[in-house]
Amino acid sequence: NAGVTQTPKFQVLKTGQSMTLQCAQDMNHNSMYWYRQDPGMGLRLIYYSASEGTTDKGEVPNGYNVSRLNKREFSLRLESAAPSQTSVYFCASSEAHGRLGELFFGEGSRLTVL
C-alpha cells in the first residue's frame, strides 16, 4: 500500500537554484496539501488543492509554486531557493467529500539551502 509518495527524501541546494518536489497519492483523494515543518512550529500550510484543476495559497506561499497535474499528483516548486526555505516538507492528502476526512502524509523531504 503506497499511500502518499513524495520525492526526493533529501536535497541540498545552493541559494538561487530551483527544484521541484513531487508528490503522488493512490487513494483517489480529492484534496492534497503541501506543508513545511520547522523546529518549534507546527506544520504550516504552503499550498493546497481541493480538487483536480484547483490550487490555493495557504499560510506561507511566498517563494513557492504548485501544480496539480492530475488527481494523483501535486508538485511543489521552488523557483529560486533561499536559506529561509530550509525545512522538512510534507505532502498530504485527504478525502474532501467526507467531513471526517482522514489525513495521510508522505515520508517527508528534507531540504537544505546553503
Added chain:
Amino acid sequence: KNEVEQSPQNLTAQEGEFITINCSYSVGISALHWLQQHPGGGIVSLFMLSSGKKKHGRLIATINIQEKHSSLHITASHPRDSAVYICAVGEWGNTGNQFYFGTGTSLTVIP
C-alpha cells in the same frame, strides 16, 4: 493566533507510566486528529474522532466538543512510544478540509 494548543511541550516518563497529552482548540471542527512522528520519520495518523472516545491497543483518545478539548492517553508506556505527538483539527468548508496543527508534544519514555 494559535488555533490548536498542546500541553505539555515536552514529557519524560518511566517505562510503564500512564501518560496524558492535552489539546485545546478554538475553531469549529469536523474532526480532531492525533498524529505520531518518530524522530526523523514520517507522520502517521493514530486517531480521527469527532465525539466520545476511541481506543487502539494501549492508546486512548477522548474529545469533549463543548469544552473544545481532547486528550491522548498512553497506558503502560514503552520506550517505543517515544515520539512527537501532534494534535490537529480538521475544519470542513467550501474548499474541503482545512487542517490546523499544534506544535507537538515530544515524549521520551525511559526504560
